[in-house]
Structures are given as structure tokens and as C-alpha cells.
Amino acid sequence: xxxxxxxxxxxxxxxxxxxxxxxxxKIVRGGSLDYTFAVLKEALRKYSVVPVVTRSxxxxxxxxxxxxxxxxxxxxxxxxATVVLNIEAAHNDPSVWEEPEKFDPERFIGxxxxxRDLYGFLPFIQGPRNCLGQHLALLEARVVLAYLVRAxxxx
Ligand code: HEM
Numbered sequence: 001x002x003x004x005x006x007x008x009x010x011x012x013x014x015x016x017x018x019x020x021x022x023x024x025x026k027i028v029r030g031g032s033l034d035y036t037f038a039v040l041k042e043a044l045r046k047y048s049v050v051p052v053v054t055r056s057x058x059x060x061x062x063x064x065x066x067x068x069x070x071x072x073x074x075x076x077x078x079x080x081a082t083v084v085l086n087i088e089a090a091h092n093d094p095s096v097w098e099e100p101e102k103f104d105p106e107r108f109i110g111x112x113x114x115x116r117d118l119y120g121f122l123p124f125i126q127g128p129r130n131c132l133g134q135h136l137a138l139l140e141a142r143v144v145l146a147y148l149v150r151a152x153x154x155x
Contacts, residue, residue, distance in 0.1 A: 001149060004036045008146035024143065033142050036149075038108035040141055044123040046103055051088035053125055057081045087122045096120035 011032040015023055061077045077083060092100040096117050097107065106112065124131035131137070148154075 001154065004039055004146065004149045007033050007036050008150040011146060012150065025139070028139065028143060033146055034109070035105065036146050037138070037142050038105035038113075040138065040145055041108045041121070041123075042103060042105040045091045045097070045107075045121060048088045048091050049123060050125075051086070053085050053087065055083045055085070057083060085122075085125070087125070090120055090122055093120060 011024075011027055012018070014027055014032070057077050057079055060079050062074055063077075064072050065075050066072050090096070094100055097120065107116075119126060124134040124137075
């Protein structure tokens with residue numbers, strides 16, 4: 001929490017006034033709230049806002065999957081089937097996340113962040129129908145979190 005507060009102090013002290021939103025957005029995009037960003041992403045992982053999404057299959061689909069035994073299998077998803085994507089499970093998958101039950105923002109910093117499976121972190125899902133508002137949401141939430149931590153002492 002202290003690290004988030006220090007980032008908030010350093011960020012807001014660069015502003016001439018608290019409502020200088022343009023400068024704030026520029027400073028934040030430049031990375032001044034990077035640890036706060038990591039805290040936010042870790043919160044989105046550990047406490048999935050959207051734990052499950054579903055899709056309806058509009059035509060028969062067949063694709064190949066490689067099982068844990070290394071063998072390739074053909075999998076059919078028939079027209080009309082409902083496919084459930086368990087985001088909560090992906091966010092707690094020990095083959096992707098070391099000690100998934102631990103709240104550890106460092107996962108989202110440096111090499112550890114770059115080397116992770118792209119489909120392990122899905123708060124906004126991936127693909128053509130992913131969340132349209134994700135960049136706005138992440139920017140806003142980062143700033144709001146920094147404001148709150150600067151103003152209040154959370155226990
Ligand atoms: C932390 C905040 C947010 C989370 C975790 C989130 C998560 C998601 C997820 C998981 C989906 C896919 C749902 C599905 O297809 O079943 C989605 C879709 C969408 N989200 Fe967000 N969202 C957030 C904030 C926002 C904001 C702030 C906006 C708008 C400003 C927004 C706009 C949309 C729209 C328009 C879609 C539908 C996209 C499409 O179907 O093509 N979201 N969001």
C-alpha cells in the first residue's frame with residue numbers, strides 16, 4: 001500500500017492543479033503509476049469481476065487440440081452448443097500462476113509479465129469481441145485507486 005501511496009504522491013505533485021486531467025493522463029501513460037497498475041491487474045486476476053463468459057456455437061466446428069499426454073485429438077463443437085469460458089479458473093491455474101492464491105502484484109512487472117501465457121489473464125477476454133472499454137477502464141481505475149490510497153488508510 002505504501003508503494004501505491006508513494007506513486008500517487010509523486011504523480012499528483014507534478015500537476016499544477018488537481019483538475020489538470022490532460023497532464024495527469026500524459027503522466028500516467030508515461031508510467032508514473034506502474035506499480036498501482038500492477039496492483040489493479042492483480043486485483044482483477046484474484047477477484048475476477050467477470051468470472052465466466054459464454055458463447056453459442058452457430059455452426060459445427062472441428063479443431064485439433066493437444067492433450068496433456070502430447071497426443072493430438074480432433075474435438076467437435078456442434079452447432080447450438082454453449083461454450084463456457086471459465087475466466088476464474090484461468091486466473092487461478094497453477095500452470096500459469098505461481099502460488100495463484102497469493103496476492104502478488106509483482107507478477108505484472110518486468111520479465112514475469114512478459115513471459116506469461118497470453119490466455120492466462122482474461123479480465124476483458126481476448127479476441128474479436130473483447131471489452132471495448134478496457135483501456136479507459138484501466139486508465140480510470142488506476143487514477144481512482146491512486147486517489148483513494150492517497151486520501152484514505154485502508155485496513
Ligand atoms: C474493470 C472494468 C471492466 C471489465 C472487467 C470488463 C469486462 C468485459 C468482458 C469480460 C467483456 C466480454 C463479455 C462477453 O463477451 O460475454 C466485455 C465486453 C464489453 N465491454 Fe467491458 N469491462 C469493463 C469495463 C468496461 C467499460 C468502462 C466499458 C465502456 C466504456 C466497457 C464496454 C464494453 C463493451 C461495449 C463490450 C462488448 C464488446 C463486444 O461484444 O464487442 N467495458 N467487458
